Amino acid sequence: xxxxxxxxxxxxxxxxLAMATGLGGLTQNTFAQxxxxxxxxxxxxxxxxxVIDPSQNLDKIxxxxxxxxxxxxxxPDLPRDLAAQQIDARGRVLTPGLVDLHxxxxxxxxxxxxxADELAQFTATTTFVSxxxxxxxxxxAFRHFFQAQTRSRMYxxxxxxxxxxxxxxxxxxxxxxxxxxxLAARTLDQNQDIALGIKVRESLDxxxxxxxxxxxxxxxxxxxxxxxxxxxxxxxxNAPGDLGDLLNLLRPGDILTHVxxxxxxxxxxxxxxxxxxxxxxxxxxxxxxxxxxxxxxFTVAEPALQQGLTPDTISSDxxxxxxxxxxxxxxxxxMSKFLTLGFSLSQVxxxxxxRPGEIIARTPLLGTLKIGASADIAIFDxxxxxxxxxxxxxxxxxxSVSLVPVQTIRAGIPFGRPFPSPFSxx
Ligand SMILES: [Zn+2]
Numbered sequence: 001x002x003x004x005x006x007x008x009x010x011x012x013x014x015x016x017l018a019m020a021t022g023l024g025g026l027t028q029n030t031f032a033q034x035x036x037x038x039x040x041x042x043x044x045x046x047x048x049x050x051v052i053d054p055s056q057n058l059d060k061i062x063x064x065x066x067x068x069x070x071x072x073x074x075x076p077d078l079p080r081d082l083a084a085q086q087i088d089a090r091g092r093v094l095t096p097g098l099v100d101l102h103x104x105x106x107x108x109x110x111x112x113x114x115x116a117d118e119l120a121q122f123t124a125t126t127t128f129v130s131x132x133x134x135x136x137x138x139x140x141a142f143r144h145f146f147q148a149q150t151r152s153r154m155y156x157x158x159x160x161x162x163x164x165x166x167x168x169x170x171x172x173x174x175x176x177x178x179x180x181x182x183l184a185a186r187t188l189d190q191n192q193d194i195a196l197g198i199k200v201r202e203s204l205d206x207x208x209x210x211x212x213x214x215x216x217x218x219x220x221x222x223x224x225x226x227x228x229x230x231x232x233x234x235x236x237x238n239a240p241g242d243l244g245d246l247l248n249l250l251r252p253g254d255i256l257t258h259v260x261x262x263x264x265x266x267x268x269x270x271x272x273x274x275x276x277x278x279x280x281x282x283x284x285x286x287x288x289x290x291x292x293x294x295x296x297x298f299t300v301a302e303p304a305l306q307q308g309l310t311p312d313t314i315s316s317d318x319x320x321x322x323x324x325x326x327x328x329x330x331x332x333x334x335m336s337k338f339l340t341l342g343f344s345l346s347q348v349x350x351x352x353x354x355r356p357g358e359i360i361a362r363t364p365l366l367g368t369l370k371i372g373a374s375a376d377i378a379i380f381d382x383x384x385x386x387x388x389x390x391x392x393x394x395x396x397x398x399x400s401v402s403l404v405p406v407q408t409i410r411a412g413i414p415f416g417r418p419f420p421s422p423f424s425x426x
Contacts, residue, residue, distance in 0.1 A: 034084070034085075034419075034420060034421040035084050035085050035418065035419065035420025035421055036084055036420065036421075037067055037082070037083070037084045038082075038084075040082070041067070041082040041083065041084060042065040042066060042067055042072065042073075042078070042082050042083040042084065043066055043067050043068070043069075043083075043084050043085065043412055043420065044065075044066040044083065044084070044085050044086070044087065044375075044409075044412055044414075044418075044420075045063060045064075045065050045066070045078060045080065045082070045083035045085070045086045045087075046063065046064045046066075046086070046087045046089050046094065046377070046379070046409075047063045047078075047080075047086060047087070047088055047089060047090070048061060048063065048088060048089055048090035048091075049061065049062075049064070049089035049090070049092050049093065049094035049379060050092070050093050050094065051064060051074065051094045051095075051369065052093060052094070052095050052345065052346060052349055053095065053096055053349075053353075053354075053368060053369040053370075054346050054347075054349055054350035054353065054354055055096070055350075055353070055354035055357075055365075055367065055368035055369075055370065056368065056369070056370055058074070058369070059346060061076065062074050062075055062076050063075060063076060063077065063078040064094065064369065064375075064377070065078050065082075065083070066375040066409075066412040067412075068412070069374060069375055069411035069412040069413070069425075069426065070372055070373065070374060070375055070411075070412070071369050071370065071371055071372065071373050071374075071375050072371065073371070074369065074371070085418045085420065086418075087379070087407065087414070087418070089379050089406075089407075091381075092379050092380060092381055092382075092406060093345075093379070093380045093381070093382045093403070094377060094378070094379050094380075095124075095349050095353060095369075095377075095378050095380070096349075096353040096354065096357075096367050096368055096369050096373075096376060096377065096378070097124065097125065097126025097127065097353075097367075097376030097377050097378050097408060097409065097410065098123065098124050098125040098126065098127070098331050098332070098352045098353060098378055099125070099126070099127040099129075099352060099353055099354075099356040099357050099360070099366065099367045100123070100125045100127065100128050100129065100315050100316050100318070100331050100352070100356070101129050101131075101255070101288055101313045101315040101356040101359065101360075102129060102131045102233070102257050102288055102289075102290045102315035102316065102317050103116075103125075103128045103129060103130065103131065103315065103316055103317065103318045103319070104130060104131065104133050104165070104317070104318065104319035104320075105119075105128045105130045105133070105146070105150075105152070105154060106130050106133035106134055106142050106146060106164070106165075107146070108145075109133060109134060109138050109141055109142055109145075109146070109164070109166065110130075110133035110134065110138075110164050110165040110166055110168070111165055111166055111167065111168035111169070111320075112133075112165055112168050112319035112320045112321055113130070113133045113165070113319065113320070114318065114319060114320055114323065115150075116128050116146075116150050116152035116154060117150055117151050117152050117415070119152075119318065119330075120152065120408040120410075120415040121405065121408065121415060121416075122330045122405065123316070123318065123330045123331045123332065123405065123408075124331065124332055124378035124379075124380065124403075124405040124408050125152065125316075125331055125378075125408070126152055126153060126376035126377075126378070126408060126409075126410045127152065127153040127154075127155070127356075127357070127360070127366065127367070127376065128152055128153070128154050128155075129154075129155045129156060129157065129196065129315075129356075129360065130142065130154060130155070130156040130157070131156075131157050131199050131233060131235075131257070131290075131317070132156075132157050132158070132159035132160075132161075132164060132165060132199025132200075132201070132233070133156070133159070133164050133165050134156060134158065134159060134164040135158060135159035135160070135161045135162040135163055135164040135178070135183075135184065135187070136158065136162045136180060136183035136184050136186070136187040137162040137163055137164075137183075138163065138164055138166060139156070139158055139164075139187045139191060139195075142156060143191060143194065147194060151410050151411075151413070151415075151425055152410060153363070153366075153376070153410070154194070155194050155195070155196055155360055155362065156191075156194060156195050156196070157195065157196055157197050157198060157199035157231075157233045158184055158187045158188050158191070158195050158197070158198055158199065158221075159172070159184070159198075159199045159200075160173075160179050160181075160184050160198050160199065160200045160214055160217055160218040160221055161173060161178040161179060161214075162178050162179075162180050162183055162184070163178055171201075171205055171206035171207065171208060172201070172206060173200070173201065173202075173206050173207040173208070173210055173214040174206070174207065174208040174210070176210055176213060176214070176217075179213075179214055179217045179218075181217050181220050181221045181224060182221075182224070184198055184217075184218075184221035184225075185220075185221045185222075185224040185225040185226075186225070188221065188222070188225040188227055188230060189225045189226055189227055192225075192227045192230075193362065194362070195227075196230070196231055196233075196359075196360060196362075197222050197227075197230045197231030197232055197233060197254075197255075198218040198219075198221045198222045198225075198230070198231075198232050198233070199218070199232075199233045199235070200214045200215050200217075200218035200232065200233070200234055200235065201214070201234075201235040201237075202214060202215050202234055202235060202236055202237075202239065202240065202246055203235065203236060203237030203238050203239065203240070203263065204237070204238045204239070204240050205237070205238065206235075206237075207240050210240075211240045211241055212240065212241065212245060212246050212249065215232070215234055215246060215249050216249065218232050218234070219232050219249060219251070219254075229253065229361065231253055231254050231255055231359075232250065232251070232254040232255070233254070233255040233257055233288075234246070234250060234254065234255070234256055234257065235257050235258055235290070236256065236257070236258050236259070236261060236266075236267075237258060237261050237263040237264075237294070237295065238263045238264040238265050239265040239266075243265055243266070243267070243274060243276065243277075244274060244275070244276035247274075247276040247277055247279075247280045247285075248276055248279075248280075250280055250285045251285070252283050252284030252285065253284060253285075253286065254285050254286070255285070255286045255288050255313075255359075256277075256280060256285055256286065256287055256288060257288040257289075257290035257295075257315065257317070258288075258289075258290040258292065258295035258296075258317070259277075259287050259288065259289065259290070259304070259309065259311065260289065260295070260296050260297055260300045260301035260304055261294070261295040261296065261297060261300065262296075262297025262299060262300045262391075262392070262393045263294060263295065266297075266300055267300065267304055267309060268300045268303050268304050271303055272303070272307065273303065273304050273307040273308070273309045277304075277309055278307070278308060278309060281308070281309060281310075286312045286313065286359065287309060287310065287311045287312050287313075288311065288312065288313045288314075288315050289311050289313065289314045289315050289334060289338075290315050290316075290317040291315070291316055291317055291322070291327070291329040291334045291337075291392070292316075292317030292318075292319075292322040292329055292392065293317075293319075293321050293322030293323075293324075293325035293327070293329065293392055294322075294325075294392045294393075295317060295392060296327070296329070296334075296337075296391050296392050297391050297392065297393045297395065298341075298391045298395045298397055299393075299395055301341060301391075302341070305341060305342070311338075311351060312351065312355060312359075313351050313352070313355055313356045313359065314331070314334055314335055314338055314348060314351040314352045315331070315334075315352075315356070316329045316330060316331045316334055317329060318330065318331070325392065326390055327390045327391055327392050329392075331352055332380065332402075332403040332404065332405055333389075333402070333403075335348040335349070335351075335352055335403055336348075336387075336389070336399060336401065336402040336403050337389045337391075337397075337399070338351070339399065339401055339403075340389055340397055340398075340399040340400075345382075353367035353368070354366075354367040354368050355367070374411050374412075375409060375411055375412040376409065376410055376411060377408070377409040378405065378407075378408055378409075379405075379406045379407040379408070379409075380403045380404055380405055380406055381403075381404045381406055382401060382402075382403060382404075383401065383402045383403075383404050384400065384401050385400070385401075385402075386398065386399070386400060387399045387400070387401075387402050410425070411425055411426060413425055
């Protein structure tokens with residue numbers, strides 16, 4: 001195309017854009033500066049919120065300033081005129097963006113996965129761990145087609161089953177030929193920047209007659225990968241055989257998820273936490289909630305908490321099925337249930353921000369708002385009004401306060417307004 005024609009076409013395009021948006025008076029220069037700070041200024045300034053960051057024992061009203069996607073200042077009354085864009089968060093609670101250690105964020109590749117970015121408005125979550133959606137045969141597509149292109153931060157556990165959760169609802173460990181130790185180990189090794197370990201599901205509906213052999217293979221794959229600190233994440237439900245035998249296979253740093261499940265043969269039997277569960281916690285097995293659509297029972301959680309089986313992390317186990325279930329396991333709701341169970345606001349926030357951030361251990365300062373941290377931020381209304389919480393077995397408990405997401409920001413860029421220009425992200 002010749003040069004003049006090109007220029008003419010560009011002028012027409014610019015003119016129609018300006019008219020269409022009603023911004024005819026703005027110069028190109030103004031467009032170019034939307035959302036970008038002058039040197040030493042702030043790209044985004046969030047003012048007036050009650051900022052709660054358990055990683056630095058912070059709970060007070062301060063402004064938070066962001067430049068180049070990072071937190072650069074946290075003080076009351078920061079200068080407004082340095083800010084290219086602002087969010088007024090007076091009267092609201094601001095925390096690090098939530099970190100969900102157990103979710104399912106592999107749409108199209110796993111039968112239950114959801115698109116992570118679409119969940120931000122409901123979950124205030126900026127970091128998701130895809131808990132075994134992909135195995136050795138389909139992890140590469142997770143990495144290249146989703147993890148790399150999603151604004152939410154994504155990590156994963158590699159499923160010991162080579163097909164991950166693509167076969168759901170058919171139990172992936174009913175056929176042990178899928179449990180290829182070397183393939184899982186190699187996949188973990190090759191993706192250790194985003195893969196945290198090996199996932200296995202150990203409940204009767206998943207393993208059939210195969211008992212705890214899937215867990216043995218998951219552990220072997222984690223060890224054989226050669227990846228330092230590789231974890232096993234083990235799902236429990238209605239356990240095959242003695243739950244104690246299963247728990248005894250978990251090593252310090254491994255993660256036990258669905259700890260408060262009431263699916264039968266649980267951590268609490270006849271009102272008492274089984275000894276092997278308390279021993280597991282004592283030797284450093286991490287206790288994870290994994291609420292899901294069938295894995296959180298108040299009548300298990302209450303005695304478990306009283307007898308010392310407390311969680312390290314609160315996670316949602318959000319997926320296409322659990323997300324449609326009546327107990328709606330969006331992470332802020334699950335956290336609110338733990339407020340009702342007697343934990344403080346700071347404790348529940350820690351269990352869904354810096355604590356899982358430390359367990360992920362791939363990104364410095366993940367789950368914190370320390371100076372230099374990626375500006376992954378959640379803004380909530382803390383709603384003080386009676387609410388009835390439902391578990392996954394139809395039990396109800398009265399609550400008095402809920403965390404309701406208002407806005408979520410990932411690396412300094414909100415999901416929704418204000419939009420920066422250029423809209424680019426790392
Ligand atoms: Zn799950």
